[in-house]
Amino acid sequence: MSHPKVSICIPTYKQPDFFRRALQSVFVQSFDDYEVIITDDSPDESVEHVVKEFQPNIKLKYYRNKERKGSPENWNEAIRLASGEYIKILHHDDWFPDKNSLIEFVKMLDENPNADFAFCSSLVCGPDQKVKYLHLPTEKQLSKLRSSSNYLFPKNIVGAPSATIYRSKLNKRFDIRLKWVVDIDFYISVLKDNKNFIFCSNPLVCTTDGAPHQVTSECQNDKNIELFEWFYLYDKIKKYPIIDFRNFVFFWNLLYKYKVRSVGEIKELGIQFPPQILEAIVQLQKILCTFR
Structure with a gap:
């Protein structure tokens, strides 16, 4: 049985309207060698109802957690279920802004076999989808990151996990003791093993900021x-x-x-x-x- 090039991992927790937007942005991608892994941590059937709107679709694999795992273990669950060569996390309230976003993510790793990790700039949007700012690290910051992964402490120049893609062979998981700095910890761990990374200055993803349901709102x-x-x-x-x-x-x-x-x-x-x-x-x- 052949495996897909990319596993798009979407860990979910309620918020069906955000989730529907994320799925819609996936299914219009020009690159189609992917699977979609959905892990549902919701206490209700709101996410499942949205999944049914897109079925039947052989690319779509839905898993309802028997017990709530919480963040970031729900992310880890999606990663464990993935079978693709590349892992592309897409949080349920984020989305691809363009039909060629996924192929650009894939190219970064395909064209740079010495790198295991890649990321892009991102359009940070409010809950109303209006762009608040462009998350774009400077050349100086990227140079410092190439020198040491610890440069990410305490400033996360990479951005949200939705802005990243990495090789599944890394077999990395997010530290379940963390919620606020869990992404920084993950990036540092990945880049300590291989400091080579690829960066795309084009915003290949839109991320949501300031929504009351987000973990950042809980932790801040x-x-x-x-x-x-x-x-x-x-x-x-x-x-x-x-x-x-x-x-x-x-x-x-x-x-x-x-x-x-x-x-x-x-x-x-x-x-x-x-x-x-x-x-x-x-x-x-x-x-x-x-x-x-």
Whole structure:
């Protein structure tokens, strides 16, 4: 049995109108050597009803989770079920803006066998589909990323997972302990194994920003989530005991945002981090706060 070139993985959770738009953008693609893997984490049948609108379609493979997996394990489930040479994640509220989007994604890897990972710029849109801005890393940022995958900490210049495509042979999964910085962690892991990546400046995908149903809306400004995940990721990528000025300022601002005044408050969140660095950040924060 032959496998498709691309597995388009669409992890879903309710929001049938967004999901319908995503599917519509897939089925008009000029490149057709693909399968669509849908993993449904919904508590109702709203997603399933949309799937039925597009059936019968041999490219469409729908799976309803028996128990809710949550994000990002629902993403992982779609990846596990994929059989394509390439993995193309498309979140259910994102979509391809052009019929040639998918073929351009595929070309990036087909024409660059030394790279396992590719990404594009993206049109970031509001829930009303109006473009808010173009997510486009600068040449300087791309150069720094080529030098070190850790450059993604703390700024995600890649963008949303929908802006990426990678070879399934990497056998990578998203860290289920994370929600807020899960994409950054994934990209760093992929690029540590092979620093070669391909970038397309054309926006091959539209991503949704600011919708109330999104995980980002749930995590943003949540002290426990943000503090835990940023310190957890920093520990995971093994950058300490040396902390550069850019990251020092980042952590100082993070602690200032949440009015954290002591190392003990951070430790209460179960965060493992070199105490000397934490103490230095906290002390600097106390000094600088007098000038604000």
